[in-house]
Amino acid sequence: MSTRDLFALLPLLLIAASAVVVMLAIALKRDPGLAAGLTLAGLTAAFLSACAAAPIVPRQVTSLMLVDKYALFYMGLIIASAAVAVLLAYQYFEKHDEQREELYLLLLLATLGCAVLVASSHFVSFLLGLEVLSVSLYGMVAYLTGRRPALEAGIKYLILASASAAFLLFGMALIYAATGTMEFSNLREVSLSGSPFILLSGIALTLTGIGFKLGVVPFHLWTPDVYQGASPPVAAFVATTSKSAMVALLLRYFYLSGALRNHAVFLVVATIAVLSMCAGNFLALRQTNVKRILAYSSIAHFGYILVAFLAGSTMAAGAVAFYLVGYTVTILAAFGVVTILSNSGQDAEDLEDYRGLFWRRPAIAGIFTVALLSLAGIPATLGFLGKFYILAAGANAAAWPLIVILVVTSVAGLFYYLRIVVALFSDPPEHAAPVEVLSRGGALVLAALAILLLWLGVYPIPLLDLIRTSVAGLN
């Protein structure tokens, strides 16, 4: 392994190192501010090193990791969203008495797992990254041990994630048995020749594992409970960082192996996409809990992403990346609002908590409105351009049935986003509890996210160019 290889891996090394540093710091002195600060510093360093590594990639570092611009782009996205989650977590746990330093440790480890996933080109690194991510997430989801829903969500996630990991492992074993290789790129030649039953079963089982992490139908059952039970910053992390990493991996896995060219695999993924779009949007209609609404909507959003993914044209990888950036920024903003409005006793999750918010705290409600409109795909937001890009990718590949379903289900989606917006703008209840004055830091983060949503929604050229160069090497 040369120094250049190490330099390419520097983001990963830095995240791992900062996890150790944070651990030692906690051992010496319990101070949430210090732990959060060190975590942020580590993430910033990792982000900068990812930028710095851009000129020397692509490099295949051992047979496990492929660091290219694609991987670096997603590492940047993951690290940035993790950093926002750290900021939100700091805001949120300030109001709580629990020991809150270890959360940052877990968060760093989970981020490390994600970063490994986006760079992996081999089943071993895939599994390693996934397990590092999952194990840290169990702890994060159940972090508020005093709350029943958090524990329930943690246990649920633990059991389902372990089961899906077992499926995944079995799938990998089957693929290895059929092909004798564990590298994604070596699968290419094999999977094109015919469709041996064992190989197909292997691919189907690995899809189970991936689908579980993405929370797409029929592997979505954990999503609402975990979103509801976990604290909002953790839910934001689960919704953005871990899912982005999984999408990046899915794309690389399928592009390198060429599995989508197999008709059966295509059909299965298409079915998953359609079911996710329908179930996500229609199940959200009857919810009154904002976190659960966001959970069901995320199921639908990953259905949309799969539509672009299926299009498989040159536009597809760009559309997926663009949509993920938009989705990440939007969801972070939405959960940021939930975080800021929550107090020590109760999270602000019921629709009633948001009634008339605009007339009491116009800025926060305005940001939430922008986030909801972005999720609904209304112009002048990043969400609209993302949806436009996906529709364009779908139309380019002439996947008409899929994009018509996307359009129809997303109209149903509008209905529940509007319900929240209506609540925000309706008359405030008579004896409303005063909304707590929020810290300046949290408000700044939210404002930055909202401005990013609008700015890139109107002027997306920088982001488009970045994505274009990043995904160019994927094929």
Add this chain to the structure above:
Amino acid sequence: MILIWLLVILFVAGILAGIAARWDALLSRVIALTAIGVDFVLTAGLWGTDASAQKWIAEVNWNWIPSFGIHFHLAVDGLSLLMLLLTFFLGIVSVLTSWTEIRERVGFFHFNLLWVLTGIAGVFLAVDLFLFYFAWELMLIPMYFLIVIWGHERRVYAAVKFFLFTQCSGLLMLIAILALYFVHHQVTGIYTFEYSELLGTHLSPGVELLVMLGFFVAFAVKLPAVPLHTWLPDAHTQAPTAGSVILAGLLLKTGAYGLIRFVVPLFPNAAHQFTPVALVLAVTGIVYGAVMAYSQTDFKRLVAYTSVSHLGFVLLGIFSWNQLALQGAVMTMICHGLSTGGMFVLVGGLQERLHTRDLELMGGLWTAVPRLSGAVLFFSMASLGLPGIGDFVGEFLVLLGSYRISVPITVVASIGILTSTFYALRIAQRAFQGPNPHPWRLSDLTPREGVMVAAMIAGLLWLGLYPQPVLNTFQPALQNLQHEASATTAALRR
């Protein structure tokens, strides 16, 4: 450049008006009024410039998202010029009519009002299909807020229905736009959303019909054409007066404008093929709207249904495929904007005084509010197509044109006009004549209302008695569009 300013002024004034209300509600109203007034004057100035030589009177074209071939391209011809004038005129009316009606959350109200006008102006200005869609969707959000915050009893239901209908049809149009975009790329190798370049794109007949339908549905929902109209009575009834004025006067016109500007020139063959269906939809709308209007007891709902009827004439005119009918359609669009806008202003004023819209509770108002009643009578006459008022010119031209392609359709449409007499007279009789069961003691039109209504009446009379200047303005634009449509047809025959 001036076109950019039209949008920027409204956009910035919206933010300013929103902030200004923190200190003084009056300041917010004045800012809104000034901004729209400036836009009106600027646009009226454009009218004076002679631009018969070029295709566009004024134009701005910037690169926006080059990798997709998206331009920020605004342009004005005679047709869009008149639509813009109507937009800003009714914008001023909306601000004035809300002067006393809206007392709460004044800043946010004017913010939304100005932004909805920005979106509408954007729709009339855009000649890049992506930009058009952008503006098309953008005008929904502030409109939604206008209904949902300041509306009447069932406002949430009405607003959500309005939003879902328009959004769903809008997304279908987006798919159609994308289909056109990719087909154009397949044929020419160029990615562009540019209207003038997409004209004459070679589409196979089946594809052309499907793509045309995508556009048609979006515009038919806005227009509204009959099976897709159900959002309209609710939205119009529940919206505050300014919202109703903008909905009826402007938002419906964006649908008609879209048909004229995009559907006919881009897909002439498919549209020709579709003519019988469109004509049937048109006359169904005319008759259905009139009959439904007659049976309403809610005054605003009644006026809302008359819109369905009148916009049927617009659809009829567009799909009659001759200049005469098309001119009539545009004329009807302008006059309907004024007459229905005026009607909503008066009904809003009446509701502010009586706190009811129920016709059954009214009666004998003529003695109580003679000037207001007289004005309502005038707008009712406009609605039933009394010669001398603008609406008559429009509908008459449409009927003349449609007679050439189908006599039965024209006969049914004329029956629709006859029906309109019933509802117009019913308004006059029910509300203003007869005994006065509640001895209403009301204030008559205030000077503010008086000026607004007088301006609208003057406009309608001018359009009715001397429509030639207006006809001259949009005629070159319509001829251009027809020319492009036939060029497209010719290109396809080759």
